[in-house]
Amino acid sequence: MNVMISRVAGAAVRWHDLPGDGDPIVFIHGLGCASSYEYPRLASDPALSGRRAILIDLPGSGFSDKPADYDYSTSHQAEVVAEVLTHHGVSRYFLYGHSMGGSIAIELAERACAQVLALAVSEPNFHAGGGEFSRRIVEQTERAFVDRGFRQMVEAETSAWKGCLQNTAPWAVWRGARSLVEGVTPSWWARFAQLSCPKALIVGERSLPDADAQKAAAAGIPLHAIADAGHSMSWENPSALAETLAHIFTPG
Numbered sequence: 098m099n100v101m102i103s104r105v106a107g108a109a110v111r112w113h114d115l116p117g118d119g120d121p122i123v124f125i126h127g128l129g130c131a132s133s134y135e136y137p138r139l140a141s142d143p144a145l146s147g148r149r150a151i152l153i154d155l156p157g158s159g160f161s162d163k164p165a166d167y168d169y170s171t172s173h174q175a176e177v178v179a180e181v182l183t184h185h186g187v188s189r190y191f192l193y194g195h196s197m198g199g200s201i202a203i204e205l206a207e208r209a210c211a212q213v214l215a216l217a218v219s220e221p222n223f224h225a226g227g228g229e230f231s232r233r234i235v236e237q238t239e240r241a242f243v244d245r246g247f248r249q250m251v252e253a254e255t256s257a258w259k260g261c262l263q264n265t266a267p268w269a270v271w272r273g274a275r276s277l278v279e280g281v282t283p284s285w286w287a288r289f290a291q292l293s294c295p296k297a298l299i300v301g302e303r304s305l306p307d308a309d310a311q312k313a314a315a316a317g318i319p320l321h322a323i324a325d326a327g328h329s330m331s332w333e334n335p336s337a338l339a340e341t342l343a344h345i346f347t348p349g
Contacts, residue, residue: 098111098112098113098133098160099111099112099113099114099185101180101181101184101185103156103177103180103181104180105173105176105177105180106156106162106164106167106173106177107164107166107167108156108161108162108163108164108167109161109162110153110154110155110156110161110162110177110180110181111133111154111159111160111161112132112133112151112152112153112154112181112185113132113133113137113150113151113152114149114150114151114185115137115140115141115149115150115151115152116149117147117148117149117150118147118148118149119148119149119348120149120189120190120191120214120348121148121149121150121151121187121190121191122140122145122148122149122150122151122190122191122192122193122342122346123151123153123178123182123187123190123191123192123193124136124139124140124150124151124152124153124193124194124198125153125155125178125192125193125194125195125198125199125201125202125205126153126154126155126158126159126194126195126198127194127195127196127197127198127199128196128197128230128231128270128273128274128277129158129258129261129262129265129270130158130195130196130198130258130261130262130265131154131155131158131159131160131261131264131265132152132153132154132155132159133152133154133159133160134159134260134261135195135261135331135332136150136152136331137152138331138335139331139335139338139339139342140152142335142336142339142340143336143339144336144339144340144342144343145339145342145343148343148346151182151185151187151190153178153181155174155177155178155198155201156169156174156177156269157169157265157266157268157269157270157273158264158265158266158269159261159264159265163265163266163268163269165266165268167269167272168272168276169268169269169272169273169276170272170273170276171197171200171201171204171273171276171277171281172204172276172281174201174273175201175202175204175205175208178201178205179205179208179209182212188212189212189214190212190213190214191213191214191215191216191217191345191346192205192206192213192215192216192217193216193217193218193219193342193346194217194218194219194221195218195219195220195221195330195331196219196220196221196222196228196328197221197222197231197273197277198221199218199219199220199221199222199285200218200221200222200223200277200281200285202216202218202221203216203218203221203285203288203289203292204281204285204288206292206294206296207288207292210292210293210294213294214294214295214346214349215294215295215296215297215345215346216292216294216295216296216297217296217297217298217299217341217342217345217346218289218296218297218298218299219298219299219300219301219323219330219331219338220299220300220301220304220328220330221285221289222277222280222285223284223285223286223289223309224280224284224285224286225278225279225280225281225284226278226280227274227277227278228277230274231273231274231275231277231278232274232278234246234250234270234271234274235271235274235275235278237271239268239271239272239275242267242270242271243267243268243271246267247267247270247271250262251263257332258329258332286309286312289318290316290318295345296318296319297318297319297320297321297345298310298313298318298319298320298321299320299321299322299323299330299338299341300320300321300322300323301322301323301326301327301328301329301330301333302322302323302324302325302326302327303325303326303327304327304328305322310322319345321341321344321345323337323338323341324337325337326338
């Protein structure tokens with residue numbers, strides 16, 4: 098595992114660099130997740146065999162530090178990812194982000210579009226207001242969530258995701274959720290639509306119909322649906338997602 102001290106977060110950020118050929122695929126995870134947990138199965142799928150993969154645990158998650166004095170906003174998380182890639186000497190890459198990680202990936206692609214060979218986002222937050230998960234979190238105060246709400250959320254979880262969630266800092270979850278609810282200006286959708294790099298939207302088949310998917314298709318943005326999967330597509334059908342990413346991230 099690799100490590101660097103992030104100037105933006107004021108903390109250590111850690112990531113896996115899985116060896117392979119060509120320009121790497123950079124993976125960014127969602128709220129309450131970690132790339133070191135969510136993506137090893139995806140990155141090692143036969144469809145992506147031989148491709149270099151960089152799996153970054155964002156501050157607050159997984160193996161990375163969990164500073165108490167960092168805001169965990171999507172904009173600052175995008176800056177952290179940019180720091181990691183610069184530190185690691187990565188100047189050209191394919192970029193994938195899921196859910197909140199998709200929003201972060203959009204902000205990163207906007208600031209580093211010339212370096213992004215192609216962008217794929219799966220069910221990102223495109224608009225302020227957050228999803229049901231993040232809204233439910235910020236209905237509580239940060240103190241109430243840190244003191245009680247997070248523990249109750251972990252105790253109620255029965256899926257394999259519980260192991261990842263309980264290793265995420267509760268303040269990171271709350272502040273990340275707040276960032277999704279507050280949104281950015283211009284919106285993530287507006288930024289995504291205006292990106293000049295090749296881009297695609299991925300949705301789980303069980304999430305359809307979806308207004309943003311319809312809007313993307315109408316705008317001529319490639320849309321890919323993952324069969325037998327909903328929002329958690331990297332767990333529900335990793336092989337289909339890997340095949341889709343291999344198609345989108347075809348080396349030039």
